[in-house]
Amino acid sequence: MSLPELEEFLSWFQSNGGKIDLDAIGFKYFAPTEGGRGAVALKNIEKDHTLFTIPRPLTLSTKTSLLPEKFGPRAWKEHKLDKGWSGLILCMMWEDGQAFDSKWRCYLATLPTAFDTPMFWSEKDLKELEGTSVVEKLGKEDAERDYHDKVFRAIQSRPDLFPPESLSNHYSFDRYHVMGSRILSRSFGVERVGIDGDDDGEEMNPEADKSIGSAMDVDEHDETTGVEDTSIQDDSPSEVGDEGEEDAIDISMVPIADLLNARFGSENAKLFYEEKELKMVTTKRILAGEQIWNTYDDLPNSELLRRYGHVDILPLPGSGKGNPADVVEIRADLVLATFSQQSESTSSTERIDWWLEEGGDDTFVLGTDYEVPEAMVSLTRLLYLSSDEWEKAQEKSKPPKPKLDSQALNLILVVLQKRIAQYPSTMKDDEEILKQEPGMPLNKYQAIFMRLGEKRILENTLQRLVTAGKARGGGTHKRKSAPAFDGSNQSTKKAKR
Numbered sequence: 168m169s170l171p172e173l174e175e176f177l178s179w180f181q182s183n184g185g186k187i188d189l190d191a192i193g194f195k196y197f198a199p200t201e202g203g204r205g206a207v208a209l210k211n212i213e214k215d216h217t218l219f220t221i222p223r224p225l226t227l228s229t230k231t232s233l234l235p236e237k238f239g240p241r242a243w244k245e246h247k248l249d250k251g252w253s254g255l256i257l258c259m260m261w262e263d264g265q266a267f268d269s270k271w272r273c274y275l276a277t278l279p280t281a282f283d284t285p286m287f288w289s290e291k292d293l294k295e296l297e298g299t300s301v302v303e304k305l306g307k308e309d310a311e312r313d314y315h316d317k318v319f320r321a322i323q324s325r326p327d328l329f330p331p332e333s334l335s336n337h338y339s340f341d342r343y344h345v346m347g348s349r350i351l352s353r354s355f356g357v358e359r360v361g362i363d364g365d366d367d368g369e370e371m372n373p374e375a376d377k378s379i380g381s382a383m384d385v386d387e388h389d390e391t392t393g394v395e396d397t398s399i400q401d402d403s404p405s406e407v408g409d410e411g412e413e414d415a416i417d418i419s420m421v422p423i424a425d426l427l428n429a430r431f432g433s434e435n436a437k438l439f440y441e442e443k444e445l446k447m448v449t450t451k452r453i454l455a456g457e458q459i460w461n462t463y464d465d466l467p468n469s470e471l472l473r474r475y476g477h478v479d480i481l482p483l484p485g486s487g488k489g490n491p492a493d494v495v496e497i498r499a500d501l502v503l504a505t506f507s508q509q510s511e512s513t514s515s516t517e518r519i520d521w522w523l524e525e526g527g528d529d530t531f532v533l534g535t536d537y538e539v540p541e542a543m544v545s546l547t548r549l550l551y552l553s554s555d556e557w558e559k560a561q562e563k564s565k566p567p568k569p570k571l572d573s574q575a576l577n578l579i580l581v582v583l584q585k586r587i588a589q590y591p592s593t594m595k596d597d598e599e600i601l602k603q604e605p606g607m608p609l610n611k612y613q614a615i616f617m618r619l620g621e622k623r624i625l626e627n628t629l630q631r632l633v634t635a636g637k638a639r640g641g642g643t644h645k646r647k648s649a650p651a652f653d654g655s656n657q658s659t660k661k662a663k664r
Contacts (some may be wrong), residue, residue: 169193169194173277173426176273176276176277177189178273179273179274180274183222184225185219185222185225185422186219187218187219187220187423188217188218188219190209190210191208191209191210191212191218192207192209192218193206193207194206197428200480201430201458202430202458202477204428205426205427206426206428207456207457207458208453208454209455211452211453211454211455212449212452213452214449214451214452215448216448217446218447218459219423220444220446220447221423221424221444221445221446222443222444223443223445226357226419226421226422226445227259228255228258228417228419228420229248229249229258230417230419232258232261234257234261234262234328235258237328238328242321242324246317246321248317252347253313253314253317255350256318256343256350257318257321257322259346259349259350260342260343260346263342263346264329264336264338271420274420274422277426278349278353279349280345282345282348283477283610283613284348284351284472284473284474284475285302285305285473285476285610286307287344287348292610292614295615295618296614296617297589297590298589298591298618298621299469299590299617299621301472304473310343310344310347318343319338349420351474352474352475352476353425354418354419354420354425355419355420355421355438356417357416357417357440357445358415359415359416360440360441360442421438421445423447424445427459427460428460428461429460429461429462430479430481431462431465431466431479431481431490431491432465432491433458434450434462434463435449435451435453435457435459435460436449436453436461437463438463447461465492466492467494467620468489468493468616468617468620469493469617471490472613472614478616478617479492480616488616489616489619489620490620492534492535493621494535494621494624495532495620495621496531496532497530497531497532497533497543497582498531499519499522499527499530500529501582501585502531502543502550502579503515503516503519505578505582505585509581518549518550518552518557525564525566527542527546528542533625535624537628537631538628539628543579544569544579546566547574547575547578548566548568548569548570548572548574549567551574551578573636573639576632576635576636577636579632580629580632580633583625583628583632584629586625587622587625590618590621592618594619594622594623597615597618597619597622598619601616
């Protein structure tokens, strides 16, 4: 079973050394809630079965594209195309502009040209995300700056590679956005082979397709390019070894592998790498007709929506639907602002600066365990230290232990109330909208489910703290601004973010 639009692509894949078991795996369209286009098992498939194999040179990266070699390694670095995603985006734009002359023409034709990610939403749709951290993470301004300062200048410097007449079709800012979104939603980070000098390529690494911010990567150096080793980073964290060298990871597009959908807790196939190829191998038995999922990480709906344009809506323990991996962020400046409103201390800014210099978090993440992060408790206690205790903390370069005493508890309660108040709607409001508007636009529907997950975490964490305060004998004191646990009271004044 294969979709008509994939027939030429599958033929190209196999003629270029790719192997795929078409007796076991096919491709079809699933319902939007199931991921849309994806892979399906055509028969019962046992665990440890290789579904397909991708030769490393067939992956698309700055190491396999011919553009960096043609541009020149020195000029490539001078334009800072070896940093961030700009180099790979430019490679994809250039390959797309080569049409039939590109090695990856058939592959590029399978990639989406339109996206449901918030990067492409209207201002009206983005209003639905108010109170969440998604909008500030879109990076629109950063992307525009990178395009104009790095990519477009590089394009203008080489009219022989980027003909002026093709600029509007293949090298515009809109195309830059499209290629960047393809990387964000479909790339892989594949560790290079042999970086430790003892990889004989015979064993498969179980961490091969571990998500590192968007993606999944490929090989160390392709002989066809002659390009020196460079690293690509963005919101993918780089890791530094004992000698200060970055781990060898390249962001790459991996044909066939990116056709598999992902969903929380559903992985039944995983991408492994070997010296000369990548392999998609089943991690459990898959029954005929079941979808094949390559879930490289169980992400919260906020990240799923930002990167991929969808959310996971699954039954939750107890009741309701949502994503068990959901999280909500609380910024340290909200903690500081709340403390400043309740204290006459003049040293809080100094303490925050010290906290950050010592490596403390500037954002705290609450999850579905409904526990307050230890770092958040530690920072709160730091703000309340006496002058003598503050001096001792500085001398020892050690923040307070995360003991939730009554002062920290009361402050965190108010912080949670203020964080809830940053959403313009309540949980009850959102639940009513879902009931009364069953045919609402997809963007609005997904935004509501995403923000509901965040509010649920905040409300349940708040309720747990109040219960803990009562259990310790009235450690908390009543506040007129305290909201009801369903989030219906929004009288708390919003704090500046």
